[in-house]
Amino acid sequence: MVPRPIIIDCDPGQDDAVALFLAISSPDELDILGITTVTGNVPLTLTQRNARMMCDIAGRTDIPVFAGCEKPMVREAITAEYIHGNTGIDGVSIFEPDTPLQEKHAVEFIVETLLDAEKHSVTLVPTGPLSNVGTAIEKEPGILQHVKEIVVMGGAMREGGNRSPSAEFNILADPQAAEIMFACGRPITVMGLDVTHQVLSTRERVASIRALENSVAEATAGMLGFFHRYDTKKYGSEGAPLHDPCTIAWLLKPELFQTRLCNLSVETGSELTMGHTAVDFWHVTDRPHNVHWTHAVDADGFFELLTGRLARFGR
Numbered sequence: 069m070v071p072r073p074i075i076i077d078c079d080p081g082q083d084d085a086v087a088l089f090l091a092i093s094s095p096d097e098l099d100i101l102g103i104t105t106v107t108g109n110v111p112l113t114l115t116q117r118n119a120r121m122m123c124d125i126a127g128r129t130d131i132p133v134f135a136g137c138e139k140p141m142v143r144e145a146i147t148a149e150y151i152h153g154n155t156g157i158d159g160v161s162i163f164e165p166d167t168p169l170q171e172k173h174a175v176e177f178i179v180e181t182l183l184d185a186e187k188h189s190v191t192l193v194p195t196g197p198l199s200n201v202g203t204a205i206e207k208e209p210g211i212l213q214h215v216k217e218i219v220v221m222g223g224a225m226r227e228g229g230n231r232s233p234s235a236e237f238n239i240l241a242d243p244q245a246a247e248i249m250f251a252c253g254r255p256i257t258v259m260g261l262d263v264t265h266q267v268l269s270t271r272e273r274v275a276s277i278r279a280l281e282n283s284v285a286e287a288t289a290g291m292l293g294f295f296h297r298y299d300t301k302k303y304g305s306e307g308a309p310l311h312d313p314c315t316i317a318w319l320l321k322p323e324l325f326q327t328r329l330c331n332l333s334v335e336t337g338s339e340l341t342m343g344h345t346a347v348d349f350w351h352v353t354d355r356p357h358n359v360h361w362t363h364a365v366d367a368d369g370f371f372e373l374l375t376g377r378l379a380r381f382g383r
């Protein structure tokens with residue numbers, strides 16, 4: 069099997085960090101061309117540092133990490149320290165990573181890498197606000213013919229919003245960028261809150277990860293031990309939803325998930341519902357079917373995959 073080339077665009081964040089670990093643990097399936105970072109959960113200066121820290125912890129200081137957009141395409145930046153802590157990855161000890169920050173801007177990296185790639189060959193995996201992706205598409209629409217598909221964490225339908233009553237954080241943080249991406253015409257699989265709220269890092273599941281007794285598992289358990297506080301209090305759930313790792317899990321084992329081809333449109337006019345993802349799940353309009361909306365997951369199978377892959381770091 070030839071590993072699939074991917075670019076992970078993220079805003080670590082504990083859940084982004086676990087997505088990075090899951091991707092790094094799977095070199096037979098995934099060839100990480102680069103990690104691009106963006107202002108999201110915390111400002112860019114921290115998300116880029118956090119991504120580089122995860123590469124260090126996973127023993128992959130060779131992976132190129134890039135800093136991208138410090139702010140959204142149009143709106144002012146919003147962040148989420150109240151969920152992720154002031155570092156963005158509270159639950160793990162902070163250190164200055166050896167993994168270098170690349171000089172090139174993330175948007176330049178995305179554009180140049182895609183233009184150099186075979187047609188329909190590279191998968192984009194955004195797990196934060198879509199500022200880098202939207203800016204790259206606007207700057208150079210020709211990159212799209214080199215994109216195989218996009219697997220994105222963002223949006224919500226039945227779950228409602230988590231940052232506003234009607235909008236999920238990644239989409240609300242840069243709705244104009246999201247609108248550009250969702251209209252790009254390439255295949256898009258969406259991991260919204262409707263599915264990510266089904267994969268909860270319960271105490272038992274975190275204990276199983278901690279029992280692996282390797283540095284990556286230890287960092288994961290520590291971060292999840294912090295990350296679950298906000299969601300368990302807000303939703304009364306049994307653990308924090310592992311939003312971003314759902315994208316990588318889909319790439320590794322798509323049969324864990326159920327999707328439906330339908331239209332997703334982003335609200336960019338109304339302040340009341342800004343960033344809302346209108347998912348036409350029942351095809352009640354004639355809007356183009358631009359996304360595969362994920363609505364169900366085998367949660368036990370997801371954690372079996374995650375735990376099994378994290379165990380690889382101990383070998």
Ligand code: RIB
Pocket residue numbers: 079081082083084108109195196197221230236237238311312
């Ligand atoms: O709404 C959840 C999403 O926003 C996740 O990607 C989390 O990391 C934050 O970026």
Ligand code: CA
Pocket residue numbers: 078079080081083084108109195196312
């Ligand atoms: Ca994220």
